[in-house]
Amino acid sequence: MQYDVVVLGAGAAGMMCAFEAGKRGRRVLMLEHGERVGRKILISGGGRCNFTNVRTKAENFLSENPHFAKSALARFTPRDFVALVEKHGIKYHEKTLGQLFCDDSAKQIVAMLARECTEAGVETRCGVTVRGVRRAPALGAASASQARFVVETSAGSIACTSVVVATGGLSIPAMGATGFGYDLAREFGHAIVEPRAGLVPLVFSVADRERWSDMAGVAFEVVARTQSVVEAATKMRGKPPVFREALLITHRGVSGPAVLQISSYWRPGGEVSFDMVPGVEVFRPLLERASGRDWNSAYAALRTVLPTRMAERWVRLRANASAGDWTNAGIARLEGDLHAWTLRPDGSEGFAKAEVTVGGVDTRELDARTMESQRVAGLYFIGEVVDVTGWLGGYNFQWAWASATAAGAVA
Ligand SMILES: Cc1cc2nc3c(=O)[nH]c(=O)nc-3n(C[C@H](O)[C@H](O)[C@H](O)COP(=O)(O)OP(=O)(O)OC[C@H]3O[C@@H](n4cnc5c(N)ncnc54)[C@H](O)[C@@H]3O)c2cc1C
Secondary structure (H helix, E strand, O other), rough: EEEEEEEOOOOOHHHHHHHHHHHOHHHHEEEEOOOOOOOHHHHHHHHHEEEEEEEOHHHHHHHHOOOOOOHHHOOOOOOHHHHHHHHOOOOOEEOOEEEEEEOOOOOOHHHHHHHHHHHHHOOEEEOEEEEEEEEOOOOOOOOOOOOOOOEEOEEEEEEEEEEEOOOOOOHHHHHHHHHHHHHHHHHOOOOOEEEEEEEEEOOHHHHHHHHHHHHHHOOEEEEEEHHHHHHHHOOOOOOOEEEEEEEOOOEEEEHHHHHHHOOOOOOOOEEEEEEEEOOOOOOOOHHHOOOOOOOOHHHHHHHHOOOOHHHHHHHHHHHHOOOOOHHHHHHHHHHHHHHHHHOOOEEEEEOOOOOOOEEEEEEEHEEOOOEEEEEOOOOEHHHHHEEOOOOOOHHHHHHHHHHHHHHHHOO
């Protein structure tokens, strides 16, 4: 049996691409080694799938080639995906910061994509592992319908004209994640931007674990920063992004949306810093008086803006370290420390806990309009396997939909 298009992986990107190509009358086969399609969608957004972000811009993505995503994102927008969701009668709501979630369940998004695939005549085979792709032997004069590839699978060989690699990244191996897409890209001569865990909790150094780990469960709003955020913004010729969201202390380190966001930019050995009281001058009351400048007053001021346990610990650690410098300059330094709580994490929780993989197939040899390899005609890479990684908040799915639609329109 020969197909026009074989899509490798039935995740968000694979399903979207398969039905787009199917709607064009292409004979499409989608292969998935898991027992069911869309498994990551099912666990996404706490089971409600944060399926897009209405504020999506290219600035919300990390990539060695930051302008690459612009074309696909401009041609398939959050509004286009919302139109699909509405066509299927799925109720949704905006939670915060432009993030759209299903009212009921992520299962509705998987059912919607599966139905679109069925209606477009896509053949889906689960429980089939793709082992490799090779070029088909040339048979005289090439014609448009001649097979260019042979896909080797656990269920035999399949000939096709186009191969779309939608096998995702390395995050959550327990959900079927593999490095297959990277290996395949390398075999065909593509460079890989070293994959690393993104949107992942960070682990305390030994010293910080002693200081903070018994505060597990404490959460507060911060502004998170790290040096490479500035470098990434410079590449985009934009302003460094500001991640003003919640931080959560855990037994092993720090988590919560602000930490997940900054983790994608953080590099091993580097520091992360958190403004623990953004926009507030906590110790101004102390500056405004000549007497009563002491640790008790500092604590009284701090507990109005931080959880009591955190305020108490922060003051105690500093009081143990010094008697306190209650001059104006000393108070200003104390204030400065609050706005730059700096940690040098020992590492991250790794791919087992990461929501995404940063890095992937280098985009410099992919066509930004179609996702086709510039090295191998008929070979496409879409979704998370590509070196385009979104922030937390629905951006990764929007990239999956947009890149899939770009490839599905031509593959
Ligand atoms: C816990 C969690 C929550 C998330 N929540 C959100 C969210 O709310 N919003 C958001 O935007 N993003 C979210 N993400 C990120 C988002 O799920 C991914 O970016 C997105 O699923 C990537 O889509 P994809 O199709 O490229 O890859 P995947 O969805 O990972 O699909 C790849 C598929 O390929 C299959 N596969 C791999 N190797 C082979 C092989 N050799 N043969 C056959 N099949 C293979 C895999 O089994 C998998 O089904 C979340 C991620 C996680 C882990």
